[in-house]
Amino acid sequence: MGVIKKFSGNPCRNDGIGLSLKALTAAALILPGLFHPAAQAAEDDEVDFQYSHYQEGKRDILESETTRKNNANPIEVESIHGGAKISLTDRIKFAFNYTQDTWGGATPIDSGPFVAGANGAIKTIGIEEIDSIGAASPLISHRVFFDKNLTPYKQILKDGQFIHVPDKRIVHTLAIASPETRKQGDFKLGYEWDNAAIDIGGGISLEDDYESRFGNLNGRLDFNEKQTTVNLGLSYTNSDIDAILDHDIGSYGNESNFNQYIQVIDEETNTKKIIGNRQDWGANLGLTQVLNKSASLNAGMSYTRSTGMLENPYKRVEYFFIDPDQTPNSEGLLQGGSNAYIEQRPHERNQWNWNLGYSQYVQPLDAALHVNYQFFHDDWGINAHTFEGDWVQPLGAGWTVTPRIRYYSQEAADFYQPYFFSFNKRPSQRDEFDPALLQQNYSSDQRLSGFGTLSGGVTVAKQFAKGLSLEAGFEYYTHQGGLKIGGGGEQDFADFDYWTANAALKINLAALGRGASGSDGGNFHNHHTSHANAPAGVMVAHTLDKAGDIMLGYRYMWNNQDGNMLHQDSAVSLANLQNKGCFSGQGHFNTCLAAPKSMAMHMHMLDLMVAPTDWLTLMLMSQFVNMDMSLRGTPAFTGGGNLAHHIANGHETGGIGDTGMYGLFKLWDNPSHKVNLGLGFSAPTGDVDIQLRRAHHQDGGFVHYNMQLGSGTWDFKPSLTYTGKADKFSWGAQVSGTKRMESRNKSGFALGDMFQGTAWGGYDLTNWLSASVRGVYTWQGRTKGEYPRNKIDFVPTPETEACPNESFIIDDGNGNISFDQAGFNQCIVEIRNANKEGLKSAIYTDDAAYRSNPADLASNSGGQYVDLGLGLNVNIPDGAFAGNRLAFEWLQPVYTRQTGYQLDRDGALSFTWSYGF
Amino acid sequence: MSLSKIVLGICLCLNLLCVVACVPVQPWERGNLAKPQMALDPYPLQSALRAHNYGSREAAAGGNAAQGGGCGCY
Numbered sequence: 001m002g003v004i005k006k007f008s009g010n011p012c013r014n015d016g017i018g019l020s021l022k023a024l025t026a027a028a029l030i031l032p033g034l035f036h037p038a039a040q041a042a043e044d045d046e047v048d049f050q051y052s053h054y055q056e057g058k059r060d061i062l063e064s065e066t067t068r069k070n071n072a073n074p075i076e077v078e079s080i081h082g083g084a085k086i087s088l089t090d091r092i093k094f095a096f097n098y099t100q101d102t103w104g105g106a107t108p109i110d111s112g113p114f115v116a117g118a119n120g121a122i123k124t125i126g127i128e129e130i131d132s133i134g135a136a137s138p139l140i141s142h143r144v145f146f147d148k149n150l151t152p153y154k155q156i157l158k159d160g161q162f163i164h165v166p167d168k169r170i171v172h173t174l175a176i177a178s179p180e181t182r183k184q185g186d187f188k189l190g191y192e193w194d195n196a197a198i199d200i201g202g203g204i205s206l207e208d209d210y211e212s213r214f215g216n217l218n219g220r221l222d223f224n225e226k227q228t229t230v231n232l233g234l235s236y237t238n239s240d241i242d243a244i245l246d247h248d249i250g251s252y253g254n255e256s257n258f259n260q261y262i263q264v265i266d267e268e269t270n271t272k273k274i275i276g277n278r279q280d281w282g283a284n285l286g287l288t289q290v291l292n293k294s295a296s297l298n299a300g301m302s303y304t305r306s307t308g309m310l311e312n313p314y315k316r317v318e319y320f321f322i323d324p325d326q327t328p329n330s331e332g333l334l335q336g337g338s339n340a341y342i343e344q345r346p347h348e349r350n351q352w353n354w355n356l357g358y359s360q361y362v363q364p365l366d367a368a369l370h371v372n373y374q375f376f377h378d379d380w381g382i383n384a385h386t387f388e389g390d391w392v393q394p395l396g397a398g399w400t401v402t403p404r405i406r407y408y409s410q411e412a413a414d415f416y417q418p419y420f421f422s423f424n425k426r427p428s429q430r431d432e433f434d435p436a437l438l439q440q441n442y443s444s445d446q447r448l449s450g451f452g453t454l455s456g457g458v459t460v461a462k463q464f465a466k467g468l469s470l471e472a473g474f475e476y477y478t479h480q481g482g483l484k485i486g487g488g489g490e491q492d493f494a495d496f497d498y499w500t501a502n503a504a505l506k507i508n509l510a511a512l513g514r515g516a517s518g519s520d521g522g523n524f525h526n527h528h529t530s531h532a533n534a535p536a537g538v539m540v541a542h543t544l545d546k547a548g549d550i551m552l553g554y555r556y557m558w559n560n561q562d563g564n565m566l567h568q569d570s571a572v573s574l575a576n577l578q579n580k581g582c583f584s585g586q587g588h589f590n591t592c593l594a595a596p597k598s599m600a601m602h603m604h605m606l607d608l609m610v611a612p613t614d615w616l617t618l619m620l621m622s623q624f625v626n627m628d629m630s631l632r633g634t635p636a637f638t639g640g641g642n643l644a645h646h647i648a649n650g651h652e653t654g655g656i657g658d659t660g661m662y663g664l665f666k667l668w669d670n671p672s673h674k675v676n677l678g679l680g681f682s683a684p685t686g687d688v689d690i691q692l693r694r695a696h697h698q699d700g701g702f703v704h705y706n707m708q709l710g711s712g713t714w715d716f717k718p719s720l721t722y723t724g725k726a727d728k729f730s731w732g733a734q735v736s737g738t739k740r741m742e743s744r745n746k747s748g749f750a751l752g753d754m755f756q757g758t759a760w761g762g763y764d765l766t767n768w769l770s771a772s773v774r775g776v777y778t779w780q781g782r783t784k785g786e787y788p789r790n791k792i793d794f795v796p797t798p799e800t801e802a803c804p805n806e807s808f809i810i811d812d813g814n815g816n817i818s819f820d821q822a823g824f825n826q827c828i829v830e831i832r833n834a835n836k837e838g839l840k841s842a843i844y845t846d847d848a849a850y851r852s853n854p855a856d857l858a859s860n861s862g863g864q865y866v867d868l869g870l871g872l873n874v875n876i877p878d879g880a881f882a883g884n885r886l887a888f889e890w891l892q893p894v895y896t897r898q899t900g901y902q903l904d905r906d907g908a909l910s911f912t913w914s915y916g917f
Numbered sequence: 918m919s920l921s922k923i924v925l926g927i928c929l930c931l932n933l934l935c936v937v938a939c940v941p942v943q944p945w946e947r948g949n950l951a952k953p954q955m956a957l958d959p960y961p962l963q964s965a966l967r968a969h970n971y972g973s974r975e976a977a978a979g980g981n982a983a984q985g986g987g988c989g990c991y
Contacts, residue, residue, distance in 0.1 A: 048962060050962050050963075050966070052966050054970060079966070081962065081965075081966075083962075225941075225943075225944070226944070227939070227941070227942060288957065289939065290939070290942050290947070290950060291939055291940070292939070292940040292942060293940075293942050293946050293947070293949055293950070294949050294950070296950060296955070296957075298957060351977075353977070357957070359955055359957065361949040361950070361952065361954075361955050363949070366952075366954075367954060368952070368954035368955045368959075370957075370959075374977075376976075376977035378976075378977075380976075382976045382977065384975070384976065384977035386977070390959075392953075392954035392955075392959050393954075394954060400953075400954065402959065402960070408971070408975060408977075410975065410976055410977055413976065447974060447975060447976050448976055453974075453975070459960055459963060461960070471960060471962070471963065473960070473963050475967065477970070477974075479974065498970075498974075500966070500967075500970060502963060502966060504962050504963070506962075
């Protein structure tokens with residue numbers, strides 16, 4: 001204990017000494033019986049945040065050989081993670097994590113011979129007819145010629161005659177997914193003895209179509225004076241699959257092999273779901289051994305048993321039926337007709353993993369080398385090898401650079417093929433299913449094919465003083481059939497690559513604690529608490545006290561809309577809404593077929609405040625946003641079509657939002673009264689061009705205006721805040737606004753300006769807890785402009801063609817020729833009206849497809865709102881977590897006046913955590 | 918199953934190797950081993966992310982069944 005106290009002073013005073021003391025302290029902690037002092041957070045107590053972006057490269061669908069264009073954006077994933085590890089007591093540890101991914105883009109659903117013409121085009125409503133994969137149909141031709149070796153043949157024109165030549169190429173069929181969000185929360189609770197530890201953990205992962213609940217139990221035993229450590233873990237996962245079958249695919253595929261799992265959830269729209277369950281049991285055993293003063297070894301093995309629905313319900317396989325009784329054509333070729341089935345995998349899988357790792361400290365460079373090999377084997381016929389290595393190189397001044405490389409190779413599953421054959425007559429009905437004609441299991445999922453991958457990347461980390469560290473990482477990954485060990489991997493049609501970039505911020509609570517108890521600590525944290533007790537929902541309310549201060553904050557806001565559709569401040573029935581709610585920007589009423597049912601917005605914000613001088617605080621605020629909307633049909637909606645798909649699925653978006661940069665100036669600053677002026681800008685880092693996927697042979701178009709992730713414009717955000725405090729009372733007021741500095745963003749619209757005025761009063765209930773009441777008035781302007789319209793499919797009839805002059809020449813037969821000016825004028829008026837009507841009707845058609853929901857009309861936005869806020873603020877004055885501040889506030893709508901037709905408001909929750917150091 | 922026997926054999930060999938190669942290291946001699954760069958996983962946050970990406974793209978994603986991660990259906 002004495003050792004630790006001695007070294008837990010202030011390591012920041014001298015970096016060199018600090019680091020070596022830290023290493024010694026950490027080494028001493030390996031000594032049995034030495035534990036962290038009770039009043040301080042443990043060495044590994046930590047809060048962390050991480051953002052990551054995954055971007056896949058475009059798949060090669062041989063577009064250069066066809067007229068088709070691959071307009072589809074590849075898969076893209078935006079992820080955030082937040083977590084904390086906390087020592088509840090010396091021996092009890094608690095950790096929790098929250099992770100959220102939003103993904104969307106084009107992904108393969110099956111593969112087939114290139115000559116079968118996968119990725120065929122469909123004409124899209126109102127759009128110029130182009131063969132576009134952005135609007136792909138998964139249809140592939142039903143007939144392909146094969147020779148006796150089953151090589152596909154394509155037809156070409158040679159010397160005026162059609163002949164067939166071999167073409168072995170394969171392509172994927174791509175399907176596009178609208179953005180979808182997965183959320184995961186998990187926890188771990190552990191107890192530590194001197195030479196052992198045990199922890200229990202669990203969590204849940206939620207997606208629209210997949211829900212997993214999991215639990216695990218892990219134990220650790222140290223012996224041989226802690227030179228040997230054995231780990232044992234058990235885990236269980238139970239997952240429900242609840243996948244809506246795609247209308248597009250459903251119309252060409254055969255789902256009857258899954259009949260036992262399919263439920264029709266809406267007879268009217270023939271919306272079907274695959275309902276399934278899978279379970280995974282896992283066990284692992286690991287050993288870590290200190291080899292000498294500079295090296296350690298770890299080895300482990302694990303076993304996982306998976307049962308239930310192990311298919312990916314969205315993946316299809318192409319089956320070619322070759323009738324053995326057919327007569328070959330003049331070139332000796334046989335014809336095969338295809339059917340597409342949902343992939344079929346065994347309902348059981350046993351997996352084994354063995355791994356061996358070695359870590360070597362390299363004294364002259366103060367670096368460490370880690371190498372790892374892993375062998376995987378399962379009873380689906382897959383064997384895989386993974387080789388990994390990294391080199392962790394500290395560079396001094398808190399910097400560390402870590403390059404890494406990884407190679408992976410796997411064999412194909414027994415039941416994988418890019419497409420399949422059945423030497424039987426093709427079933428005459430597309431939905432006819434006879435398992436006797438097919439293999440027992442079949443999949444064309446490229447993840448089960450034979451391939452190798454090579455990836456490499458670098459991580460750069462910087463350890464700042466006061467326990468703050470930043471990490472940034474980049475990785476490039478390439479998947480190639482040709483990289484498989486021993487050759488024989490899949491053809492290059494399945495090759496793809498991706499890159500990921502991530503950034504993480506970690507706060508070591510133990511180091512922060514040391515800062516507090518150090519010689520310059522004293523009343524350190526309390527600097528920031530005065531007047532900082534603004535309710536959680538008030539932004540930029542306070543400044544930092546003095547030059548050099550830093551504050552880190554996390555803010556979460558949840559805003560929910562639910563209930564009636566409103567027109568101004570009164571509820572409107574769906575029957576009324578359908579006739580009046582979809583007033584088009586083109587000046588006519590379109591029938592609303594759908595309306596929002598509920599809409600939730602979640603914002604995660606991370607802000608960093610720095611005071612370069614006593615009178616100025618700079619603030620950088622990054623946001624991660626995700627939204628979901630559920631939809632309902634109006635009485636005019638009769639079911640079916642594209643809309644049925646959207647109503648059944650709802651919509652989700654998510655990703656990085658706009659980035660705020662603020663300068664906060666102290667105008668008045670005394671112990672009782674403070675006034676600050678905020679001048680800020682918001683940079684358009686959030687997407688404003690998110691589109692919905694194609695469904696039911698129709699493009700989705702842009703998502704609703706309020707579901708884009710940012711404003712798309714540079715915005716000016718001024719604010720003026722006054723706060724006061726006397727004894728246990730505190731109060732404040734703020735006016736703030738948003739002025740869009742551009743008239744249109746890249747998607748053709750600009751959100752309305754905003755003004756907000758708010759005032760609050762607070763009371764300290766104890767020295768660590770205070771409560772607040774707040775009133776808020778908000779005026780939000782209407783969105784200007786609109787999404788670009790599709791090319792309207794209408795060509796006006798030329799007036800000269802409709803009303804040719806010669807038609808109006810009157811010859812009375814006596815040589816008197818005159819011109820019927822009145823008739824001609826009448827004709828011109830008529831054709832102009834007809835053209836006008838024709839154009840209007842074409843616009844109506846476009847509107848019917850893309851503006852049949854009030855949320856798709858820019859005119860239905862903005863309004864005036866009054867809210868009442870009730871808040872609680874917690875300031876932790878001392879102990880291990882001194883200086884942490886938590887605040888909650890619920891905003892209850894009191895008055896809502898919506899411009900146009902919009903959904904009623906339900907309330908908003910704000911939560912903030914901040915820490916000054 | 919012959920495969921698992923081979924691996925078991927490898928593990929036994931490693932243990933034997935350790936009996937020969939492992940040098941007793943006193944607690945006060947573990948300064949290098951305790952350095953952050955020698956942690957078994959120096960960047961656990963990033964490792965979890967990478968494992969999730971590999972898991973949704975490769976068949977050999979076993980061994981971390983109960984870490985969640987959802988379907989990875991894309």
